[in-house]
Amino acid sequence: MGAVSLRDCDGLMNDRTHSNRESEVNIIGEAQIATVNGVRIAYTVQGAGAPLVLIMGYRLSSSAWPNEFIEALAARFTVLTFDNRGTGLSEKPLRGYALANMAADVCGLLDHLGIERAHVLGYSMGGGIAQEFALRYPARLLTLILCATFCGGSKTIYAKPHVLRTLHELEGLLPEEAARQIWSVTYSPAYLQSNPQAVELQMRREIVNPTPLYAADLQFQAIAEFDSSAALSRIGAPTLVLTGAFDQLVPPRNSRIIADLIPHSELVVIPECGHRVMWESPDQSASIIGHFLEDPSDARAESEVADSRSPTSFSGALGYSPFFLWPLTFVDIAADLMDVTRRSIYLGHELSFGDGKPVIIVPGCFGNDFFLSPFSIWLKALGYRPRISPASFDAAALIKIVRDTTDLVGRKAVLVALDFGISRALRVAEQQSSLVSEIIAIAPPPINYSAPKNVRLHLITSRGEELPDEGITVRQIPGASWLGLGHPDVQRALSHALYRSPIELLPESSQSD
Secondary structure, rough: OOOOOOOOOOOOOOOOOOHHHHHOOOOOOOEEEEOOOEEEEEEEEEEEOOOEEOOOOOOOOHOOOOOHHHHHHOOOEEEEEEEOOOOOOOOOOOOOOOOOHHHHHHHOOOOOHOOOOEEEEOOOOOHHHHHHHHHHHHHHEEEEEEOOOOEEEEHHOOOOOHHHHHHHHHOOOOOOHHHHHHHHHOOOHHHHHHOHHHHHHHHHOOOOOOOOOOHHHOOOOHHOOOOOOOOHHHHOOEEEEEOOOOOOOOOOHHHHHHHHHHHOOOEEOOOOOOHHHHOHHHHHHHHHHHHHHHHHHHHOOOOOOOOOOOOOOOOOOOOOHHHOOOHHHHHHHHHHHHHOOOHHHHHOOOOOOOOOEEEEOOOOOOOOOHHHHHHHHHHHHHOOEEEEEOOOOOOOHHHHHHHHHHHHOOOEEEEEOOOHHHHHHHHHHHHOOOOOOEEEEEEEOOOOOOEEEOOOOOOOEEEOHHHHHHHHOEOOOOOOOOOOOOOOOHHHHHHHHHHHHOOOEOOOOOOOO
């Protein structure tokens, strides 16, 4: 694939009138609301010319786009920006965040506005949405622009462990605290040091309508499950792949991988910029994009491409085995990388990545922190927020952990009870039914159970169980004489049960954490 020069691009964003009928959309000063796929989506249209859709990344709303970048594009394109579901002024549902669903939102917006075909630009997570759009709705696509993004699956190069921890571990933080934590890995260090006031003002714009934690978690889950790598060769539209050379979050090698997979693509790497390449270099980014859209076949020139040995890149071909094949004594060695990559590809195809719900481990007869810590790390690697309750039959300690954890995260907890721990879990769920959504019991004693009111009960057992209560479900693992936490069938059953358990906000929470 070719690489585009960054020299001689200034001044290419000249005013120009496009005559195709897809461009006939009026300038709109304020956000409008369209109901798309059953979800209210806020959008804004600016400028005149051929339609250009901008798709934002993880957690951010359309208010985050840099003003200079939007103004430069709107000088010659009809720019459609919108808030992804879960962000800004758009509706924030409790489900439906798969990137394919959000691509359908884009298509629905085009239908709503009467736009037959459009240029589509996706940034970061928005680049994944744009790839889904290109693959699912090729007849609606003029050209494709993928900025600081990835293709998912085994071909993706992941960020370093501390980087994704910084991005995802946000519980208990105020919006401005979360933003300051995240910007340390999204801007380049040099830009942060040189532009503290601009970064602060940008942050203040972005947190006017902050994204609730559960919506961010569901977007993160969707990112972890995204994989377009095997399908990118089917994209026939001219494609520009743009990234910053110092991107810590999505290492630049990902852009080279995408450019190699898409037949008619060109790669541009802007030197010295981080993940927020369009914020650090808005004029240059807009000029490169404008030049590409003016003549996609003429995007190639002298190249200035970052060395593939970027300090933020590392090999993804580490030969990971499915987690359930690993001895639990080695979990703490491997889990840091697993936790941070948040990729189900590392966990085996039979384990599913979670939605960040709080999971409280209730020990049984033999559990303690030493033995349960690897299990807790494993749950964290699967995408949940685990806590270990003290190994005591006193319910007060468990009640305190339930209250503290749910208050911090803003949603109901799932109790994972081990053997005789189910008795304490049932007592606490009965008393705190407004804070507990479900109990998952592993190897519970052979007695009849009744689910507390408004709390689901799921049993993982080797026995066939009679179900006197309709609130109880059972996952039987036949032929097993031992159902320890290292049993692969137990791990699969627990992973699937947690994955199927829906998010439930606390009663006092109203679409906010």
